[in-house]
Amino acid sequence: MAMALRRVYALRSGSPIAQSNSLVPVLSRFFSRSPPYAVKVGIPEFLQGIRGGVEAHAAKLESEIGDFHKLLVSRTLKLKKFGIPCKHRKLILKYAHKYRVGLWSPQAKLVKA
Numbered sequence: 001m002a003m004a005l006r007r008v009y010a011l012r013s014g015s016p017i018a019q020s021n022s023l024v025p026v027l028s029r030f031f032s033r034s035p036p037y038a039v040k041v042g043i044p045e046f047l048q049g050i051r052g053g054v055e056a057h058a059a060k061l062e063s064e065i066g067d068f069h070k071l072l073v074s075r076t077l078k079l080k081k082f083g084i085p086c087k088h089r090k091l092i093l094k095y096a097h098k099y100r101v102g103l104w105s106p107q108a109k110l111v112k113a
Contacts, residue, residue, distance in 0.1 A: 041099075041106060042066050049106025050095045052086045072096045 044058040046068065064082050065071050071092075079089045097102035 001050050005100050041068060043071055045106050046071070046095070046099070047092070052088070052090050052091050056086060057082075060084075072100055 020058060043065070044055070044061050045063070047055045047058045060082055061071060063085075065074065074096075076089050076093060080086075084092070095104060
């Protein structure tokens with residue numbers, strides 16, 4: 001907080017610190033979008049990454065929802081309608097939120113060369 005106040009005061013006074021350091025890089029850390037995902041992730045890969053028995057519902061979700069991005073924005077009542085238990089719904093929604101924000105992604109499987 002103190003660093004931000006120093007920058008604001010420096011901007012107002014017109015000091016050389018203000019010209020060399022702008023607020024754009026500082027604020028971009030908080031308001032920028034997460035980078036696009038490098039690995040193509042589908043519903044089965046996403047559910048296998050979650051673990052906890054959720055991967056048992058992969059075929060059901062693949063047939064009912066179809067698209068991975070629709071799974072990311074689905075809500076608990078929609079998952080309940082498909083017959084997914086509460087514990088698994090919580091895990092799916094928790095990790096879907098983390099994936100959207102960019103805090104988590106399923107681990108890529110290692111390919112032996």
